[in-house]
Amino acid sequence: MRNKWTLIFFFITGSLSIEKAVWPVNMNYEVRKLDTRSSNLRKFFLISVLPLTLLLTGCDTNLPQSTLWSAGSVAQSQQDLFYLIFWIAAIIFVIVEGLLVYIMVRYRTKAGRENDLPEQTHGNTKLEIGWTILPVLVVIAVTIPTIRGIAETYEPPKALADSPSITVDVVGHQWWWEYRYLNTDGDVDFITANEMHIPVDTVVKLRLYSDDVIHSFSIPRLAGTRDAVPGRENIMWFDAKETGIFVGQCKEFCGDSHALMKTIVVAHNAGDYLEWSEIQRSGNENVAVESNAGWGLFESKGCVGCHTIKGTTALGEIGPDLTHFGSRLTIASNALHKGKEGVTFTEFFDNPTKDPEHINLKRWLQHPPEVKPGSLMPALGITDDEADILADFLENLK
């Protein structure tokens, strides 16, 4: 709430003070003459410094997808670089805008003297050289740390060479993410989708691919973007310094449901991660039995053609792997979450209590294109009863 009042205050003070300072044409000159030097300074302060300060102190940056609330080494160095340049830019901003306002106040015309000719200066070589060198110095000051940081966005720095690491292949699809975990030999260990689980304080090396168009993988609190380009392999890496759920979404425009191509990264402590990866490695053979009405529907509705449930005859590879769908928190690449209706994503990730009624899941099963425009998953004419059965079945894929 602090934000709102800051903004309102900022615009009222900012615009009023600007208006007072640069509205001399229609204002009575006699009144303006009473302005003292100190009140000019006050305006100068109000206009250039105060709004900036207010904006900086008033803005909360600790938000779920914030680029300025880093929880990993890569995001941290990106954030540090941003703030370095930001403060340099802020100083230049205050100088230039301050100078501009000062000139407008100091050199505004006086009533009856509109036609006076001021001194006709054509230029000044020393000044020109000065204000060429000044930006050169600024540019050098920001270019050096920039170039130093670039290599680190591709591969971990030497300091982290010996720390434990895992490698995950990320494949972008319209509009979901596939995660293929590699074992130490470089072979696929297990496959999951839309929710990447990682151990904390571990280097996570990603290789990025795309199955269709260009996507872009980004988890702002852990690391900035890298594109997944069809026909190419890209690399990036990150680590998480704390456990928790980190949100991100595709950043390269990729078609209708680009806005809904979201993902989460769940950082566990090492033990929990091992447990999770054990489960992921296993199949779910026992669900594919005739007595399971859900499996019957899953087969007869054709779900098996696109989705894999490891250990069964469902081997489709067009849609996300659903082997352990029941253990996930989100539906359809995070287009929906599994909490109660009306609960926001942020609230749900803070306290992931699932909706026992599966309202969101059933909505997705019955109306995929409505939830996710352009979705390849068609509306299969699933009735309410069938949706109940299917939802139960899917939620039991632990």
Place this chain on the structure above:
Amino acid sequence: MASLSYILRRPTSEYGVWGWLTTVDHKKIGTLYMVTALFFFLIGGIEAIMMRAQLATPDSTVISADLFNQLFTMHALTMIFLAIMPLGVAFFNWLVPLQIGARDVAFPRLNALSYWIYLFGAIILNLGWFTATSPNAGWFAYANLTSIQYSPTNGMDYYVLGLLVLGTSSLIGAMNFVVTIINLRAPGMTLIRMPIFTWMAFITSILLVLAIPVITIGLIELGFDRFFGTLFFNNAAGDVLLWQHLFWVFGHPEVYILILPAMGMVSEIFPTFSRKPLFGFPVVVFSGIAIAFMGWSVWAHHMFATGMGPVPDSVFAATTMAIAIPTGVKVFNWLATIWGGNIRFTTAMMFALGFIALFTIGGLSGMTHAAAPSDLQQTDTYYIVAHIHYVLFGGSIMAIFAGIYYWFPKMYGRLLNERLGKLHFWLVFIGMNITFGPMHYVGLIGMPRRNYMYPADMGWDFWNMVASGGSIIMAIGVVVFIHNFYRSARKGEISGDDPWDARTLEWSIASPPPHYNFAEIPTVTSGDAFWHQKYPDGDKGVPHPVPSGGEDHEEVHIEMPRPSFYPLITGIGIALLGLTLVTHPIVGVVGLITLLWGSYGWMLEPAE
């Protein structure tokens, strides 16, 4: 064959509808450009307002994903290719001949053709609205989302054909201005005595001549991929990233094509309303040239996220940072121009000052994403949206408004209403900051751009509502402006020839100027030629009353290029040819015949 030229009698009327359709007068063509571009500026604005309506609240369902994608694609295309660029060209048309003391451009009929192709290209680009299939893959149109497989509607066809036609128009226009500026300057007007706006028009035109062919190659390859099944941008046989390189090799100089005319305008306005010459004139010229050169070496900063590798990332980060140097030099020279001046706060001057204030913010935020690692967080977020709007709205549009208030008296012989003008300024200035200011913050806290909806509770809700509110304020400002323009053009206060006590040759003749501009071609002996005529005693001299344009008011008979139908006919031919691939071969046949008719008629028509 000579009979061809008699199919249409050479038009003689300079008035009425036929007068406009057949005109080859640079001033009337300039007005056509301006009115058309302002129309598209409104269309682009309506598209923006629709998007802001959708984004005002989270999980909004005001408009669909597909419509939203069409809107943001068309908003960018409209504002860049159909509004800001042609508004710049409108000023080139009006001012370049007047500023260099010429009676018209070098190729008057070509100039008319350039306008007609622009108009038809704009229509082709917008055809999709009639079937709700406008281009929807972004104005940057990254392959392979633009392939038939992923964009099966006609939308991207309109994109390819519309931009190809528009590119032809830009190319023709730019070459015309390069030739005009090189060859038609008044006696004594050396390059360094040339007005700064004409200088920037010159640099911009050269940029256009060099940049348009690059996008043309890309568009032709994309068109071949879509229409004939070639594989230029196929990920297996061709290269997806090739498009991005072609697009941005054009796209970044394009940014300077949009901003350099704006810089030229404010560089004329500051001296006039400070009553001082432009500070460091040669430095302002050379920094413009430097920006134009360096603009070619920075394109891949749009592509840091594509994983080009550390070396290209470093090179393009460094070149991008370096372009801040000439830009900074320009800003300091403007500040030095008004420093010590006798500043009159006319609406034109307020917009020009607003330009410095806002463009500086856009430049500074540019520094943070020139830093590649930092950019990886900001790319494709609202932070970039904020940046480009501070540059293109706070920069180009503010300067264009300044230019309109400044040169309107020359165009119509009447002043725009200053009271409405100031209202317009404050509404736009405040509205613009309320709309785009918070986008910096929203972007930094992770809101990606080009999302048709966003979830609640991410910290984005309130600021999006604020931005939408600000866009309404801006829209009201633009309505005030349109009202002012319409009203003042007919009923505005009579301005006289030189209402601002200005400095360049266009103010030495009547307002509006006679058909032939200059009864007698002036001889130039210094920069700010008209100023030195008026103040011959030197820098501190007393104004010396020279009856500006006095003799021009009498009707003088000067042989001028006569109106012609053929630019219009040629333009229609080119547009029909352009439409062939999305309609029917018969359209192409008709187009080809029309084009041949137009060009043969043109050839055989006596030029004088």
